[in-house]
Amino acid sequence: MADIQISNLVKTYPGGSERATDDVSLSIRDGEFTVLLGPSGCGKTTLLRMIAGLELPDSGSISIGGRDVTYLPPNKRNLSMVFQSYAVFPHRKVRYNIGFGLRMAKVPADEIERKVQWAADLLQLGPYLDRLPANLSGGQRQRVAVARAIVMDADVLLMDEPLSNLDALLRLTFRSELKKIVQDLGTTTVYVTHDQSEALSLGDQVAVMRKGRIVQLGDPLDVYDAPADQFVGGFIGSPPMNFLDAAVSHDGGTLVLGEQQLMAPSILRSFAGKDVLLGVRAENVTVSNQRSSGDVAATVLVVEPMGSTVLLTVEVDGHNLKVQAPPTFKTAPRHTVWLGFAPNTMRVYDRETSMALEAK
């Protein structure tokens, strides 16, 4: 078990013009579960491969458990890893695949057998132990890759989208299963995903990446509630955060949305007279058919019943917003509804830089 310190990692692939990771620094405490979250191609796998030693950085350093491992070969780092492509050995049975790392470490045969059995039970692979990977489904192969990684007593567990190939139900089951396994193992874990709900549910800390940089690092709830910029807000949450152009009135007390007005959160006092970008989550907007004071009028565009809620796409001052209403809420396209915003749940962003504005 060990902590991980990553500082100023820069990596450009040969022949590539852009940096795959651009000055990434990250600190992971012993036993912490860190999720790297970001859209496709933002450098998550690259960062993970550098921690594993499969890719060498152009500059910067990585240390695991206080030991500088930046240029150490992978087999000297005491890691285990789930590959995005699984990399399950095609010429060996599932049983051998799961026990591979232990066999390389010359662990006694009966202990390997015991651990393989344990992992196979956890991941529901029992019936397939004597099959070749070619005769498994994609999801089963992926679970073999996960099993192979968790049997190791490694310092660091690296997982690159280990649940990507499971159906929605299995993914949900294994997500909580995985969280429990990793908690029991207590291994420091770095987990890559582009699924924001996975990131929020699994991570002790979430690092949101974009174009090779970490744009926000923090506790999952913080990242969800207070996105550091428009990109993070738009990427995390389902539906994503709504963004509206607004202007702060000269006294700083109200926000002007086109023709309409809205109570401003207190932090906006220092931005009186400025144009800002307003960010608000769907669940923080109340929807009703009756107007109450401070409400904003909106035109309904789309009504999507989701079972537990009704998802409405509405228009306010030329902007489309996604808001949620209770399942019993009755409305139809082209009707007018009234939206109530709670001032303390609103986030405000700079319109030029799209960075969160802090009260000065």
Added chain:
Amino acid sequence: MVVEAPPTPAATVAPPRHRKIPPAVLLIGPSVVFMALLLGWPVVQGVLQAFKDDQGFTLEFVNRMVQDPYFWPAVRNTLLLIVVMIPLQFALAIAMALMLRSNPRLHKVHFFIWAIPLALSDLAAGLVWLAIFNDRGYLNSALSWFGLQGISWLAYDNQTSMFICVLIAELWRATSLVLIIVVAGLQGIPKDYDEAAQVFGATFWQRLRHVTLPLLKPSLQVALILRTILAFQTFAVAQALTGQNFPLVVGETYRWYTGLQNPNVAAALALVILVVSMVTSIFYLRALRDKNQGGLR
């Protein structure tokens, strides 16, 4: 198989169809004819020549072949050459291919240089090495430059040094074939497997033994069969270096045919090579067969 199926109404009513030649036969037909003419016919001729004289079937030629004082040394030399050369060639080729895979600077240039011997005729290769190993060759010149006494590497009474000279020349000439097959095979293996093994703590040798070589098996099998069959046919290099002093089976075939003007015994010798080659190929195919059928890819 259907034996006398009771006539069903449909069968009796169905109009008589023209017997058409199945497309499969049409497709492979030309190549079967071609093979029969080009390969099958000479083989039949060879068998007839080895076992038939004017009076009919005879074992006389086989007897003459076996009783010839050069026959058993030739067999022994050929086998010895194979047993020593093939493992060396494979070790070298795999090492070279792994070096190329690690993408050193100029690896494409290296690959081309290493493949050059493939483009050389074996007689030319033999002559190149003759220039090195003969009494006044480059090797002895180099030795004398260091103040050392030269050695008659190819002297008729020094079987060991002759063997080593032939071995080196053949290694140089024919390893590139194995190299090319192994390089192609390695390129077909995704890098992930090796990377996964590294991450799970495998050392270089563990990775080679448990991951790379097993995945490379199909290519190795092809290379092994090709190289062994070709090694049975080693001839021109030994001929150029040693003449008749280091007899090999194909060299004997040549001697009987041209020197002794006896095509029948030559045919018998050729049959020996054919049979041995076939037996070895079958052995390799069985021994290296994937125990888990369909396990790869």
